Amino acid sequence: MNTELLNEISEKLQRGKAKDVSALVNQALEEGIAPDVILNDALVVGMNIVGEKFRSNEVFVPEVLVAARAMNAGLKILNPVLADAGVEPIGTAVICTVKGDMHDIGKNLVRMMIEGQGIKCVDLGVDAAPEAVVAAVKENNAQLVCLSALLTTTMGGQRDVIEALCEAGIRDTVRVMVGGAPVTKEWADDIGADCYTLDAASAAKEAKRLILEMKKG
Amino acid sequence: MKLTASERFRRYLAGEEVDRMPVIEWAPWWNLTVERWKSDGLPAEHAGYEALQAYFGLDKCLQTSVSCKTAQTPAPPGHGLGIMEEEDDYDNTVRPTLFPAYETMFPAGFFDALQASRDRGDTIRFFTVEGFFWYPRTLFGIENHLYSFYDYPELYKRICNEYADWLVGLFHYVFSRFRFDFMSFAEDMSYNNGPMISRAAFDEFLAPFYRKVIPVIHEYGVPVFIDSDGDITLAVDWYADVGADGMFPLERQAGVDVSLYLDKQPDMAFIGHFDKMCMKFGADAIRAEFERILPSMQRGKVIASVDHQTPPDVPLDTYRDYVALLREYAEMATHKDTEISACPVYR
Numbered sequence: 035m036n037t038e039l040l041n042e043i044s045e046k047l048q049r050g051k052a053k054d055v056s057a058l059v060n061q062a063l064e065e066g067i068a069p070d071v072i073l074n075d076a077l078v079v080g081m082n083i084v085g086e087k088f089r090s091n092e093v094f095v096p097e098v099l100v101a102a103r104a105m106n107a108g109l110k111i112l113n114p115v116l117a118d119a120g121v122e123p124i125g126t127a128v129i130c131t132v133k134g135d136m137h138d139i140g141k142n143l144v145r146m147m148i149e150g151q152g153i154k155c156v157d158l159g160v161d162a163a164p165e166a167v168v169a170a171v172k173e174n175n176a177q178l179v180c181l182s183a184l185l186t187t188t189m190g191g192q193r194d195v196i197e198a199l200c201e202a203g204i205r206d207t208v209r210v211m212v213g214g215a216p217v218t219k220e221w222a223d224d225i226g227a228d229c230y231t232l233d234a235a236s237a238a239k240e241a242k243r244l245i246l247e248m249k250k251g
Numbered sequence: 252m253k254l255t256a257s258e259r260f261r262r263y264l265a266g267e268e269v270d271r272m273p274v275i276e277w278a279p280w281w282n283l284t285v286e287r288w289k290s291d292g293l294p295a296e297h298a299g300y301e302a303l304q305a306y307f308g309l310d311k312c313l314q315t316s317v318s319c320k321t322a323q324t325p326a327p328p329g330h331g332l333g334i335m336e337e338e339d340d341y342d343n344t345v346r347p348t349l350f351p352a353y354e355t356m357f358p359a360g361f362f363d364a365l366q367a368s369r370d371r372g373d374t375i376r377f378f379t380v381e382g383f384f385w386y387p388r389t390l391f392g393i394e395n396h397l398y399s400f401y402d403y404p405e406l407y408k409r410i411c412n413e414y415a416d417w418l419v420g421l422f423h424y425v426f427s428r429f430r431f432d433f434m435s436f437a438e439d440m441s442y443n444n445g446p447m448i449s450r451a452a453f454d455e456f457l458a459p460f461y462r463k464v465i466p467v468i469h470e471y472g473v474p475v476f477i478d479s480d481g482d483i484t485l486a487v488d489w490y491a492d493v494g495a496d497g498m499f500p501l502e503r504q505a506g507v508d509v510s511l512y513l514d515k516q517p518d519m520a521f522i523g524h525f526d527k528m529c530m531k532f533g534a535d536a537i538r539a540e541f542e543r544i545l546p547s548m549q550r551g552k553v554i555a556s557v558d559h560q561t562p563p564d565v566p567l568d569t570y571r572d573y574v575a576l577l578r579e580y581a582e583m584a585t586h587k588d589t590e591i592s593a594c595p596v597y598r
């Protein structure tokens with residue numbers, strides 16, 4: 035297999051070169067490389083490297099955004115091919131910033147990184163009510179809920195969502211991950227969330243782990 | 252030693268002896284917090300920005316904020332969105348509405364009134380404009396701004412360059428009429444894990460414009476502070492390099508430790524750093540937090556103050572305890588017999 039080409043796709047993705055990524059993904063498909071191999075060994079690998087570098091302040095928010103855009107350019111070509119080949123996304127996550135909170139830069143980065151793992155994300159945006167999360171989980175058969183909160187005054191909204199999931203009788207069908215500047219591991223444990231991470235790269239890794247765990251049952 | 256609020260502030264930043272540290276709040280209070288305090292018994296007539304400072308017995312510290320946008324400038328269509336969709340929008344719909352003539356920006360008698368309050372000696376005045384990270388963000392929108400470093404680098408620089416030219420004129424106009432005690436650039440370019448942009452991006456997109464305007468502000472003896480939340484441990488050096496005199500609010504939750512900044516940037520002054528998150532735990536926790544900052548207050552130009560707005564989980568009585576302790580600790584930071592360097596503006 036043409037590992038050089040896969041590496042090149044990953045390189046271009048890391049540098050945010052969306053057009054190059056599109057062209058190279060097309061080329062890889064023409065060369066007969068399987069779509070899931072392109073996804074996992076080029077796009078996901080590239081996005082993981084970007085996530086790690088972001089965590090260690092080697093690259094910053096704009097670099098992550100343009101890399102994610104390049105990833106999406108690749109996915110746009112790959113997704114139909116993956117679907118035709120019967121390759122399903124690893125799972126589905128519902129993500130939002132909780133009620134009363136308008137901060138979304140972090141939430142968007144987390145979404146992009148999670149998508150970068152081949153997970154489908156349903157993004158409810160900012161200021162999302164617990165009922166909206168419950169409805170989206172049901173509608174999309176999601177395995178994961180990701181809740182962002184940047185304010186001490188809105189963190190309680192993460193608990194409200196967990197309570198709403200319990201009340202709707204679907205708490206056991208999903209894993210709940212929380213994050214945002216004021217959020218801590220203690221808070222996550224306190225409100226009965228399943229996972230907390232400090233940054234988007236770790237969030238993506240944990241998302242994959244939680245979904246696979248969930249699917250195993 | 253009897254000092255006016257303004258003299259005390261200047262001496263503190265110049266590394267000279269003072270009677271005590273200035274006792275200030277730089278930000279207006281969070282509306283949710285004020286609402287809460289009203290239900291705790293704060294009389295409504297004291298709830299305004301200026302009235303509250305007097306009510307709590309703080310040194311008055313009042314902000315004059317101006318923008319290069321006008322009533323004609325398009326409003327963002329939604330939260331966080333920009334006012335330009337296409338590159339051409341800057342020239343076609345935005346730029347013609349920017350950069351008002353300076354004479355039209357201030358009401359008659361404005362500077363005389365400021366001078367009169369300076370002569371009474373009771374008020375610190377600061378002047379605020381948007382910085383070279385924040386300002387383009389208001390035009391591009393929050394997310395597009397972050398893409399713009401890659402998508403529209405030339406437009407970004409042109410936007411900042413034209414703004415810097417307008418600011419140079421503004422600073423001459425304003426500071427020749429009244430010497431504000433300090434000025435601040437609103438930036439908010441950091442978050443819990445550090446700056447949102449790289450040093451390379453800072454050097455290319457922000458630094459040239461700061462280098463253009465800061466010397467003009469310094470000509471008038473006005474110290475320049477950069478206002479950025481989040482962890483500014485890297486950014487503090489970047490802003491030092493372009494000539495800034497200080498930064499605030501040094502957010503504790505984001506992991507800032509001002510004592511390290513005093514080591515690496517001893518010429519700079521720092522306002523804030525008091526962990527707003529500890530206030531809800533009451534007077535003992537507040538005292539412990541002042542004990543943490545006190546050594547830095549004593550060996551550098553640190554003006555302890557809430558590190559951004561007091562959150563609504565702090566009862567009115569607890570905030571009163573905070574102010575009482577702030578006054579108590581302020582007395583311990585006189586810089587008597589202490590060798591402290593002056594901010595760059597005073598050199």
Ligand code: B12
Binds near residue numbers: 441
């Ligand atoms: C930019 C900003 C704003 C922008 C938001 C723009 C936008 N569209 O997002 C604006 C100017 C609008 C704003 C408004 C306000 N803000 Co603000 N804001 C910030 C600032 C400076 C940076 C936030 C940010 O964008 N970070 C960048 C991203 C990349 O980081 P992040 O969000 O933390 O996300 C990372 C991790 O946390 C994690 N993560 C995030 N979400 C999730 C979710 C999951 C599931 C996981 C696993 C991980 C995870 O991964 C991300 C990437 O690694 C912070 C300061 C700070 N220390 O964070 C203040 C801050 C959050 N704001 C604050 C305040 C007070 C406000 C206002 C109330 C101010 C006011 N009085 O009006 C309003 C509130 C508006 C509202 N209702 O939401 C305070 C909150 C204090 C408190 N008591 O909680 C802060 C901490 C500032 C401070 N110094 O105190 N703000």
